[in-house]
Amino acid sequence: MSNLVIVGTQWGDEGKGKIVDLLAEYSDLVVRFQGGNNAGHTMVVDGEQFISHLIPSGILQKKQCIIGNGMVVDPGVLIEEIDYLIGKGIQIDPDMLLISQKAHVIMPYHKAIDAAREGCGKSRKIGTTGRGIGPCYEDKAARRGIRFIDLLDEDFEKNVRGVAEEKNFYLTSFHGLDPIDVDQLLRDYEGYRKRLAPYVSDISVLIDKAVRKGNRILFEGAQGTHLDIDHGTYPYVTSSSTISGNACCGSGIGPKRMDSIIGIVKAYTTRVGEGPFPTELFDATGDFLQQKGAEFGATTGRKRRCGWIDMVMIRNAVMLNSLTGLALTKLDVLGGVEEINICTSYMYRNQRIDHFPVSLKVLGECEPVFETVPGWKEDISSVRSADDLPENTRNYLQRIQELSETPIDLISVGPGRNETIILNHPFK
Ligand code: IMP
Secondary structure, eight states, rough: EEEEEEEESSSSOHHHHHHHHHHHHHEEEEEEBBTTTOEEEEETTEEEEEHHHHHHHGGTTTOOOOOOOOOEEEEHHHHHHHHHHHHOOOOOTTTEEEEEEESEEEHHHHHHHHHHHHHHSSOOOOOSSSSSSHHHHHHHHHTTOOOOHHHTTHHHHHHHHHHHHHHHHHIIITTTOOOOOOOHHHHHHHHHHHHHGGEEEOOOHHHHHHTTOOOEEEEEOOGGGGOTTSSSSSSSOOOOOOOHHHHHHHTOOGGGGGEEEEEEEEEEEEEEESSSSTBBBOSHHHHHHHHTTTTTTTTOOBBBBOEEEOOOOOHHHHHHHHHHHEEOOOOOGTTOOOOEEEEEEEEEEEEOOOOOOOOOOHHHEEEEEEEEEOOOOOOTTOSSSGGGGGHHHHHHHHHHHHHHSSEEEEESSBTTSSSSEEEEEEEE
């Protein structure tokens, strides 16, 4: 197997960063294909914690990393991240990190509009990360976005002044806010341009060459399937396509090139921001998972809402992504929970439903149907073979495989690279 896509199956924060970091060791190239610094990957290597928002997690394995055309990038944040990683002794030369010429640039007016909409009470509050992600993707679709190729172009100032005029009208007239200082913006972005220019290139050509050479490529998704702009819990979603199909569009490669697709499943469910969540827990078990799992957003620090695993969602993710395998993360966090609930279907007005509903009104009224299985007390974080897991843990894994009709390839029992049980190596 040479080309592998990794996506989240729930509402993000499934622990993709750790799995990408782990599998990057066996790949030649890591490509991130969507999202921006709304994502936050936490990785622990030799006891040291690293957080990245934009740079693919593969950088810690010293692999060539690509910021794909499907991403939206805040250049100031990217430079901070480069400096942060360099400060930690990680080499980030322009041949290690490449930015697609077609990736879109987040501008100050995107962030101002994101914050204004979330705070004004006039629009529906989505609970965004406030990083300007949605407004930047809006401009991309409206064909007035600024791409990295445009940031480097001599017409940059003219283009920005044209767009900024309209944005400032909206910010001042509709929201009653101060306008963006365009001269300051241009000075800041001139600095970003100089610093980032060496990293910008036509990545589709590079990826194509790598494919032809038979290199192994890992395509890294951000957020999760149910935050997908088309297939997620719209409108409480992010503004990009988070599913495996977008690994192609967001990097410039055709679907025939993909070999396997792994969906990351947290052993329970979490969500940040607004929107329905059928298996959400409002009791001591929810607090236990939140605290033991350190369920705080890596980007905004917000407390994550916690609940039981929802196999209706996971089956939906298997379908939407054509998952060939699952990676189950944070299994150790469930240790100490006496009885574990697995949501197998929903009840909606006395009717059982097995599929994930499109209507949020329906989803909001769905009651989870649970199958209760016994938990385990043991600390499993030092277990390295599935056979050494407690019987109840193995039974839990078995039910997840049966209900999803998908094999579990990897199990994560702690944040460290080595705290992993590999059942079926996707690159071997
Ligand atoms: P945005 O992506 O900042 O526009 O936020 C839209 C929704 O997606 C909000 O509910 C966010 O909390 C959620 N979201 C965005 N990125 C992530 C992520 O990386 N993990 C979990 N939730 C996210």
